[in-house]
Amino acid sequence: MNDPAIETRGLRKAYDGVLALASLDLRVGPGEVVGLLGPNGAGKTTAVKLLLGLVRKSGGEGTVLGRPLGDRGARSRIGYLPELFRYQAWLTADEVLHLHAGLAGLPGSRRGPEIVRVLGLVGLADRAHDRVGGFSKGMQQRLGLAVALLGDPALVILDEPTSALDPVGRDDVRAIIRDARARGSAVLLNSHLLGEVERLCDRAVIVNKGSVVASGTLGELLGESTVRLRVTGMPADLTPLHAFGPLTDEDGWLVIRPVDPERIPDLVAAVVAMGGRVHAVDPARRTLEELFLDVVRGPGAGASPGALVYPAPPARPMPPPPPAAGGPWVTR
Amino acid sequence: MNPRVVLVIAGLTIREITRRRIIWVLAGLSVVSVALVGWGVHQLVSMSSGNGITDAELQLGVSQVLILIAFMFSFVLAMSAAFLAAPAIASDVETGTVLAMLARPMHRADLIVGRWLGLGLIVAVYAAGSGLLAIGVVGLVTGYSPPSMQLALAYLAFQAVAVMTAALALGSRLPGIAAGAITVVLFGLGWFTGVLGAVATAFGTDQLSGVGSVYRLLFPTDGLWRGVIYGLEPAAAVLATRIAGRVAEANPFYADAPPSSAFIVWCVVWVLGVLALGAWLFRRREL
Numbered sequence: 309m310n311d312p313a314i315e316t317r318g319l320r321k322a323y324d325g326v327l328a329l330a331s332l333d334l335r336v337g338p339g340e341v342v343g344l345l346g347p348n349g350a351g352k353t354t355a356v357k358l359l360l361g362l363v364r365k366s367g368g369e370g371t372v373l374g375r376p377l378g379d380r381g382a383r384s385r386i387g388y389l390p391e392l393f394r395y396q397a398w399l400t401a402d403e404v405l406h407l408h409a410g411l412a413g414l415p416g417s418r419r420g421p422e423i424v425r426v427l428g429l430v431g432l433a434d435r436a437h438d439r440v441g442g443f444s445k446g447m448q449q450r451l452g453l454a455v456a457l458l459g460d461p462a463l464v465i466l467d468e469p470t471s472a473l474d475p476v477g478r479d480d481v482r483a484i485i486r487d488a489r490a491r492g493s494a495v496l497l498n499s500h501l502l503g504e505v506e507r508l509c510d511r512a513v514i515v516n517k518g519s520v521v522a523s524g525t526l527g528e529l530l531g532e533s534t535v536r537l538r539v540t541g542m543p544a545d546l547t548p549l550h551a552f553g554p555l556t557d558e559d560g561w562l563v564i565r566p567v568d569p570e571r572i573p574d575l576v577a578a579v580v581a582m583g584g585r586v587h588a589v590d591p592a593r594r595t596l597e598e599l600f601l602d603v604v605r606g607p608g609a610g611a612s613p614g615a616l617v618y619p620a621p622p623a624r625p626m627p628p629p630p631p632a633a634g635g636p637w638v639t640r
Numbered sequence: 641m642n643p644r645v646v647l648v649i650a651g652l653t654i655r656e657i658t659r660r661r662i663i664w665v666l667a668g669l670s671v672v673s674v675a676l677v678g679w680g681v682h683q684l685v686s687m688s689s690g691n692g693i694t695d696a697e698l699q700l701g702v703s704q705v706l707i708l709i710a711f712m713f714s715f716v717l718a719m720s721a722a723f724l725a726a727p728a729i730a731s732d733v734e735t736g737t738v739l740a741m742l743a744r745p746m747h748r749a750d751l752i753v754g755r756w757l758g759l760g761l762i763v764a765v766y767a768a769g770s771g772l773l774a775i776g777v778v779g780l781v782t783g784y785s786p787p788s789m790q791l792a793l794a795y796l797a798f799q800a801v802a803v804m805t806a807a808l809a810l811g812s813r814l815p816g817i818a819a820g821a822i823t824v825v826l827f828g829l830g831w832f833t834g835v836l837g838a839v840a841t842a843f844g845t846d847q848l849s850g851v852g853s854v855y856r857l858l859f860p861t862d863g864l865w866r867g868v869i870y871g872l873e874p875a876a877a878v879l880a881t882r883i884a885g886r887v888a889e890a891n892p893f894y895a896d897a898p899p900s901s902a903f904i905v906w907c908v909v910w911v912l913g914v915l916a917l918g919a920w921l922f923r924r925r926e927l
Binding site: 323357360362363364380381383384386388389390392393394395396398399407408410411412413452455 | 644645648652655656659660735736737739740741742743744745746747926927
């Protein structure tokens, strides 16, 4: 009962010698919502297909709901929305759900009420008897969500669940995922929309080139605090400020990342002591997007485009001199 | 294999096909074709009655027309079976529909066998329906009743099921169009090698006549077609052809004997083997 919903170690997949997934270590606890992130071609969809037994592993090991990968007993308790969501166009939404209820072996007495419940959940209650062929992409994705949520599965795997949805639809999906978690389902959310993952997930796993490059709770991953200062009248030599962390200029803001939040008052005092005038102090945590870009492209990639990075001493004892007195972040 | 899931897929397949307009168009065209054939045969019989044609000659002529009609239906059936079955798995894979289904607790073989069962029922019903209609209309206007109508219809359906099985198995691994085209070529080759073998027998070239027999084992549709012919031709025609000698065997619309029991058993094994091969190919396929 307390088996992890998903646990993989070194899971590997190669297609005809081409490595799609090098080594996946993934753990999703019961009732946990985990985001699986990565750039295109990172191996996320391959990972999902391995978990469901749709492709065979080339190496490594894993379990889903305590059973080996692809086990049919485990699959009866999994709901899945594929990235390529297509359902029989000649069937009605109600018929598609009856088909999946039949394939899943849902008892006959439960089917009717369960289908009504999931259709209502995804906002398709009034389209139950319309043919899927007449549905928009967004409606088909909603239907796919209903199929995935049918029968209160212990694990829901959603591969890009909002790719065809408008902002209202995305908000609905967030509510649906929270509802699934409240009903005790574990959720693996494969998404490019980092804001979504940041809002919904307990943990995130970032995959790049087939391997996990970062994973942890959002608190652990985004733990690096940042402070942004808008200051004027600063001298050219900023050496004293390097003691607080690496400095960058982002769109006229003096940014220190990472910074110890406890030392922000000292930082402000140091700026004032150097003759600077502080107009604004904006303590901020790193966003998931910044973290994602850093781990996928390399450190510093998460900073704003065009940001100037000032290396700290002793690698370069002095910051590069700005074109005029004061740093480029100085507003005159 | 899970029989419950197989039945769910078979039901889905029947519903899918019966909701396609093309099936009803095909059924309508079949009815129109039978009506035209009935009119043509009626004209033939009424116009020949004053020309000194004997009843036996008339019966022989009508039986040959009926065999030609059966040939037309067997061709239409084979084409329909090939192009219905070839995309049955292939298009599900190409569109991604299969992903959500196979993530359910089912074997991949359930999908193949369920599709086969649903398609097999449709093909068998169409074969029996169209064949019965054609034989009934010809019987109505000429009074000719083939000696083994049920057997002929059974062979017609069996032939279509064999074609359908091959197309389904190929479609479990190949794109639908490729699977359909290959199946049609295999079916055509079967008919061609059958005719070639018969002509070779008539000419006494035994080495060549073996080609038809060997191909019949690899793709048995022509052997089953011979069963259709035998069921439709009158006993007098068989007798007359036997008297005429082996030259008469060159007629591609003549069969001097029904398929042997061993051949029927082989056909059953062949269908099950091809179906198992399709399931094996699909099980190994990366989705």
